[in-house]
Amino acid sequence: MSRKLILLVALGAVIMFLVGYGGANAVMARLADRQQPAAAGDAAHGREIFKTTCALCHGSSGRGMPGLGKDLVNQSAWMQKQDDAALIAFIKVGRAGEDPLNETGIPMLPMGGNPTLTDADLADVVAYIRSIQKK
Numbered sequence: 761m762s763r764k765l766i767l768l769v770a771l772g773a774v775i776m777f778l779v780g781y782g783g784a785n786a787v788m789a790r791l792a793d794r795q796q797p798a799a800a801g802d803a804a805h806g807r808e809i810f811k812t813t814c815a816l817c818h819g820s821s822g823r824g825m826p827g828l829g830k831d832l833v834n835q836s837a838w839m840q841k842q843d844d845a846a847l848i849a850f851i852k853v854g855r856a857g858e859d860p861l862n863e864t865g866i867p868m869l870p871m872g873g874n875p876t877l878t879d880a881d882l883a884d885v886v887a888y889i890r891s892i893q894k895k
């Protein structure tokens with residue numbers, strides 16, 4: 761094989777690689793877009809969970825209780841910025857009293873103190889919280 765031919769083949773390989781890489785990136789970006797809206801939970805089931813686990817501190821109407829839990833109807837700026845996945849992650853770990861995000865100094869226990877809640881339960885309870893949010 762002549763040197764020129766080898767160079768040509770090498771150049772071709774580089775171009776094929778770059779085109780292929782760019783194409784794969786575009787496909788990945790499109791896939792990521794499609795995954796954006798997470799499957800919405802079942803708000804009716806979430807309401808049941810809220811009443812049995814969360815209402816203790818956040819009140820049966822979700823409007824919060826002085827000295828216990830925050831208002832989840834008139835939501836904080838922080839809460840409005842969280843997507844469903846972020847809220848689920850938050851509920852799982854709760855928030856310590858010393859956490860910089862904590863505005864009341866009162867801790868929220870992981871899972872609101874109910875470790876039996878599953879990921880699906882949390883998705884449902886988040887759907888419920890969204891439904892009571894003041895628009």
Ligand code: HEC
Pocket residue numbers: 810813814815816817818828829830832835836837838839847850851855861862863864865866867868869871872873885889
């Ligand atoms: C033992 C009391 C308690 C229970 C039970 C409880 N929470 Fe909380 N929760 C709190 C407290 C206290 C805060 C606020 C901490 C702070 O000041 O940042 C809070 C904060 C939150 C926030 C963030 C609000 C914000 O604006 O920062 C969400 C969302 C939330 N709770 C959801 C839930 C859900 C859903 C449940 C039921 C699975 C639940 N909580 C159960 C006490 C509780």
